[in-house]
Amino acid sequence: MEGLNIPLNHILLIASLLFVIGMLGLMIRRNIIFILMSLEVMLNSAALAFVAAGAHWGQPDGQIVFMLILSIAAAEVAVGLSLVLQVQRRFRSLDMDSLDWMRG
Amino acid sequence: MRELIGLIPLIPLLSSATLMLFAGHLSRFAIGLLGVGSVGIAAILTAKMGIDFLGNPEVFKVTLWTWMQVGTFSSDVAFYFDGLTLVMMSVITGVGFLIHLFSTEFMEEDVSYARYFAYLNMFVAAMLILVMADNLLLLYLGWEGVGVCSYLLVGFWYQNSANGYAARKAFIVTRIGDTLMALGLFLLFTELGTLDIQALGDAAKDKWQVGDSMPLIACLLILGGAVGKSAQLPLHTWLPDAMAGPTPVSALIHAATMVTAGVYLIARTHELYLFAPIAMIAVALVGLATSLMAAFTALTQHDIKRILAYSTISQIGYMFLALGVGAWTAGIFHLMTHAFFKALLFLGSGAIIHCLHHEHNIFKMGGLRTRMPVTFWSFMIGSAALAALPMTSGFFSKDQILLQAYQVDGIGPWLWFGGLVGALLTAVYSFRLVFVVFFGQVNTEPDKDTGWRMVIPLSLLCILAMMGGWIIIPVTQVFPLAVFEHPAHWVEYVSIAVPIVGVIIAYLIFLGGQLKVDVFTNSFVMQKLQQFWFSGWRIDWLYDQLLVRPYYGLARALKLEPVDNFYRLVVTISQTFNQWLSAGQSGQMRRYITSMVFGLIVLLAILVRAS
Numbered sequence: 001m002e003g004l005n006i007p008l009n010h011i012l013l014i015a016s017l018l019f020v021i022g023m024l025g026l027m028i029r030r031n032i033i034f035i036l037m038s039l040e041v042m043l044n045s046a047a048l049a050f051v052a053a054g055a056h057w058g059q060p061d062g063q064i065v066f067m068l069i070l071s072i073a074a075a076e077v078a079v080g081l082s083l084v085l086q087v088q089r090r091f092r093s094l095d096m097d098s099l100d101w102m103r104g
Numbered sequence: 105m106r107e108l109i110g111l112i113p114l115i116p117l118l119s120s121a122t123l124m125l126f127a128g129h130l131s132r133f134a135i136g137l138l139g140v141g142s143v144g145i146a147a148i149l150t151a152k153m154g155i156d157f158l159g160n161p162e163v164f165k166v167t168l169w170t171w172m173q174v175g176t177f178s179s180d181v182a183f184y185f186d187g188l189t190l191v192m193m194s195v196i197t198g199v200g201f202l203i204h205l206f207s208t209e210f211m212e213e214d215v216s217y218a219r220y221f222a223y224l225n226m227f228v229a230a231m232l233i234l235v236m237a238d239n240l241l242l243l244y245l246g247w248e249g250v251g252v253c254s255y256l257l258v259g260f261w262y263q264n265s266a267n268g269y270a271a272r273k274a275f276i277v278t279r280i281g282d283t284l285m286a287l288g289l290f291l292l293f294t295e296l297g298t299l300d301i302q303a304l305g306d307a308a309k310d311k312w313q314v315g316d317s318m319p320l321i322a323c324l325l326i327l328g329g330a331v332g333k334s335a336q337l338p339l340h341t342w343l344p345d346a347m348a349g350p351t352p353v354s355a356l357i358h359a360a361t362m363v364t365a366g367v368y369l370i371a372r373t374h375e376l377y378l379f380a381p382i383a384m385i386a387v388a389l390v391g392l393a394t395s396l397m398a399a400f401t402a403l404t405q406h407d408i409k410r411i412l413a414y415s416t417i418s419q420i421g422y423m424f425l426a427l428g429v430g431a432w433t434a435g436i437f438h439l440m441t442h443a444f445f446k447a448l449l450f451l452g453s454g455a456i457i458h459c460l461h462h463e464h465n466i467f468k469m470g471g472l473r474t475r476m477p478v479t480f481w482s483f484m485i486g487s488a489a490l491a492a493l494p495m496t497s498g499f500f501s502k503d504q505i506l507l508q509a510y511q512v513d514g515i516g517p518w519l520w521f522g523g524l525v526g527a528l529l530t531a532v533y534s535f536r537l538v539f540v541v542f543f544g545q546v547n548t549e550p551d552k553d554t555g556w557r558m559v560i561p562l563s564l565l566c567i568l569a570m571m572g573g574w575i576i577i578p579v580t581q582v583f584p585l586a587v588f589e590h591p592a593h594w595v596e597y598v599s600i601a602v603p604i605v606g607v608i609i610a611y612l613i614f615l616g617g618q619l620k621v622d623v624f625t626n627s628f629v630m631q632k633l634q635q636f637w638f639s640g641w642r643i644d645w646l647y648d649q650l651l652v653r654p655y656y657g658l659a660r661a662l663k664l665e666p667v668d669n670f671y672r673l674v675v676t677i678s679q680t681f682n683q684w685l686s687a688g689q690s691g692q693m694r695r696y697i698t699s700m701v702f703g704l705i706v707l708l709a710i711l712v713r714a715s
Contacts, residue, residue, distance in 0.1 A: 027698050035693075100691030 011052035018045030032087060032094045036080045043073045109166050109183050112149050112193065113232035116142045120225035127218035136208040139221030143204045143228055147197035154190050161187070161578060165238055179299060182238035187578035191436060192235035192368055195443045199360045200228050202561035206451050207352040209557040210458050220260065224356065227253035231361050235368060240289050240299040243369070247285070247333070250362045251278055257357060258349040270348035277342040281332015285369075288325030292376075295322065305375035312379045323376055323383035327390070330366030334420045337394040341644050343417055347409040351454030354409060359416050359450050360443035367423040367439050371432050374583065388428025388509070392522045395421025397641055399529035403536070404638040407464045408453045411537055414640075415490060416446055418526060422505055425523060429516070431508035432583040438501035441572045445489035445498055448565035452482040455558050456541065459550040466537060471546035478554055480542050482562045487538050489569045491531035491603045497572030499603075502527065506599045510591050520595070524602050531606025532613075539614040 018041055025038030047069040054062015088094055119142030123135060130138070167182040204224060211220050230249025237243035252275075259271025293299055295318055296307040312319050330336070335343035346358050357363070370377065370387060377384050395418040402414035419442050426435030456472065456479060457464065473480045489498035506527070510520040554562070590596075612619035624630060636642060 023701060027694055027701065030694070096693050099693075103689055103691040 008052055008056045012049060015045045015049040015052065018042070018048065030096050032084050032096055035096060036077065036084070039076065039080070040073060043069055043076075106164055106166055106185075108149060109153065109185060109236070110168055112146045112153075112197070113229045113236065115145050115149075116225040116232070117229035118142070120222045120229060123218050123222035123225065127222070130218060132212075132217055135218045135221055139225055140201070140204040140208060142225055143197060143201045146228065146232070147201045150190075150193045150197045153185070154194060157185070157187070157190055158578060161581065163581065167238075171242070176297070177293065177299075179239055179241045181242060183236040184238035184301065185236070186582055187580070188368075188371060188436065188582045189236055191440055191577050191579065193232060195440055196228060196231050196235065196361050199443050199447050199565070200231075200356055202564055203352050203356040203360070203447060203451065205557055206355075206454065206561040207350075209555050210352050210454055211350065216260070220257075220350070223253055223256045223260070224353070227257065227357060227362070231365070234365055238300060238302075240292070240301060240304075240373075243301075243372075244286070244289065247329075247365065247369075248282065250357070250365065251275065251282065251333075254278075254346070254357050254362055257353040258346045260349050260353065264348075267348040270342075270345040274342040274346045277339050278332045281329045281339050284325050284332070285329020288322050288329065291318075291322045291325060301372060304373070308376055308379055314379050315381065316379060319376055319379035320383050323373075323380040324386065326369065326373060326376075327383060327387055330369050330424075331390060332366075333369075334363050334366030334424070335417050336366070336390050336421060336424060337397060338643070340394060340398070340417050341640065341647060344410050344413045344640065347407070347413050351409065351450060351457055354413070355447045355450030355454065358413065359446040363416060363420060364423070364439045364443065367420065367427060367435060370424075370427045371436055371583075374427070374432050377427075378584075384428050384430065385515075386428070388425050388512075388519060391421040391424025391426075391428055392519055392526075393421070394418070395425065395526045396522060396529075399526050399533065400637045401640050402533040403529060404634050406466055408456065408466050408469075408537065408541070409450075409464060411466070411533065412446070412449055412453060415449075415530065415534065416442075418530065419446065419490070422502060422523065422526070425509060425519065426505040429505075429509045429512045429519065431505055433577070433579055434501060434504035434508055436579060437577055438498075438505055440575070440577060441489065441497035441501045441569070444565055444572045445486045445496075445569040448482055448562065448569050449486035449490065451558070451562055451565065452479050452486060455479045455482075455554045455562065456550075458558075459552050459554065460548050461551065463548055466540045468547050469541045470544040470548075471542070472550070473542040475546065475550050476553060478559050478562055482566055483538050483542065485566045485569050487534040489572075490534045491607060492527060493531075493603055493607065494600055495570075495573075497569050499600075500573030503596075503599055507591055507596065510595055520599075524599065527599075528602050528606045528609075531603040532610045535607045535610035536614050539610060543615055 022038045022040075022042030022045060025041065026035060029035050029038060047066045050062040050065045050069070052062070054060065054066075084094065087099070091098065119138050123130070123138060127135070163184075163186040165182055165184045167180045169181050171179045171181045173179075204221070207220065207224065211217055214220060227250060230246050230253055232246070234243055234246025234250060237246060255271050255275040258274050259268050261267050262271075289299060292304060296304055296311060298304060298307060308319065332339045343358060343363065347354055349358075377387070398414040398418035398421060402411050402418065405411045405414060419438070423435045423438050423442070426432070426438060455476065456469065459476065460469065463469065485496070489496040492498040492502040506520055506523045509523055510516050512519060609619070613621055625634065639645065
């Protein structure tokens with residue numbers, strides 16, 4: 001495959017960067033929607049790493065795993081958003097810290 | 105007639121139960137009639153059995169029912185009747201009847217009249233079971249029964265906490281002996297496979313040799329029980345305090361019957377003691393030591409009942425001495441005569457206490473000879489018999505004991521000499537009592553005189569105390585015949601003379617005043633010695649230091665629950681951990697995530713280093 005030939009290291013660097021950004025978002029953000037978004041970022045960073053690795057070694061496995069991650073992410077978002085809706089309805093708030101009385 | 109033997113303990117028992125259940129519905133006269141009458145009927149039945157037995161001396165056994173049966177062990181409620189049983193039953197019902205009669209006057213103003221007779225009747229029933237029992241287990245039932253009744257009667261005036269203390273002391277100290285005796289019974293059962301007294305003797309002949317260690321241990325354990333019940337060294341401390349009870353109770357339980365149960369027990373099991381010569385010597389030495397110790401103590405006391413209590417301890421010491429030297433007949437004989445004269449003395453002191461507003465101190469009495477003539481003569485006769493003056497009942501029995509003690513090989517003369525010193529002291533302290541209480545000037549005027557219910561028992565006991573020595577007790581079938589060589593005449597003369605010397609000394613010191621002992625007794629050493637004797641050789645103090653205080657200390661230490669503290673530590677540790685860990689579970693999602701991240705970083709760092 002000709003054309004764009006980005007070194008694997010760069011892509012892995014970007015993937016790690018995205019992962020760390022998502023992680024920091026998880027640790028810092030209080031709004032549940034932002035937390036879900038941070039999770040998406042992390043999942044996608046992992047997916048990106050898989051795809052890049054698959055392309056680098058010319059294997060299809062990376063793309064297969066990407067699709068698996070995609071479906072997991074879709075399922076996660078479906079569940080997560082419904083939880084967000086419920087939380088908003090019940091407590092009129094999306095603040096994660098305000099739910100700490102549940103001691104979960 | 106023989107089957108009726110079961111009635112003898114049953115009638116006082118039924119009367120006791122009636123008095124307990126229907127006390128509120130009975131008049132005082134009915135209570136007295138029931139209490140005295142039941143023992144009277146028992147006495148009449150005993151007399152009838154005694155007359156039959158003397159006409160036709162045939163030992164018999166009546167089995168009422170099987171009490172318990174476990175495996176190879178079975179115990180019957182069975183009564184055994186022989187000469188020894190007859191002597192004991194006669195003393196219990198005969199003297200017991202007189203004391204019951206005396207009590208009706210002594211206790212007439214007491215509110216708990218029915219309770220008193222209920223306990224007293226129950227005691228008579230238990231004591232009869234004790235002496236009639238065919239096996240040691242039934243004997244033990246009676247043994248514990250009299251212990252309970254003694255406790256109840258010593259603490260009869262329970263409103264005064266000192267009396268309750270005396271009662272508990274009596275109960276607990278005798279319990280030590282009872283425990284030893286129970287161990288002895290267990291040992292006998294495992295060794296010989298039975299507890300029937302007659303079968304025990306036969307089994308011992310098959311299995312044991314003279315001088316074996318097993319009979320020695322068993323006999324020493326039984327001696328422990330006898331020592332506790334009969335207030336011998338070292339378990340005698342309860343008896344002087346037991347004088348807290350009503351005086352007729354002291355006469356019945358703590359002079360005539362219960363305290364002699366130990367003597368009876370050893371006499372009853374004498375076939376076992378024959379296999380343990382060392383145990384016999386132990387019995388003799390315990391008896392001699394106790395009789396001397398108690399005689400010295402009695403010299404210094406000034407409470408009339410305590411003097412008599414120590415004299416009882418001393419006299420039972422003589423009985424033990426007799427048993428230890430193999431003079432069983434003499435021991436039982438002394439038991440009987442002692443029951444007569446000591447019951448007489450106690451009832452006499454009861455009469456004095458009754459008429460002198462419960463005064464116990466002999467130095468506040470005095471001059472009662474003309475005020476209370478019946479009591480005076482009772483005391484004269486009782487003290488004469490106690491001191492073993494010639495021709496009284498005590499003379500015959502004590503003389504036999506001393507002469508037979510002299511016969512023992514080796515230590516015999518020493519035992520005889522010790523007994524003689526005791527006899528001298530006995531004469532001194534008993535006549536000190538008489539001279540101080542009945543002669544001299546009147547210190548307290550009696551406010552009433554003795555009624556007929558006191559006079560009759562006193563008079564009858566006077567006759568018994570005088571004439572009791574002529575009774576020949578029918579125990580020749582029970583005990584092996586003592587080989588009795590008459591010792592040298594001087595031994596006999598000295599034995600007779602010593603009590604007379606004692607009386608003369610007492611007269612010279614306490615009445616005539618010719619013998620000035622003040623300089624002697626006021627010296628420093630004698631003062632200390634007197635205090636030492638007065639406190640009962642400080643044995644109470646010793647036990648207090650050795651047993652009571654350490655026990656209190658232990659109880660105080662245990663009150664803080666040292667073992668629980670260890671488990672509390674475990675609880676504290678796990679609670680602390682729980683607090684730490686539950687503090688971590690804050691519900692703060694972001695904090696969880698952060699800690700997971702840092703944890704992962706650490707793990708990764710470790711992994712990287714490792715690879």
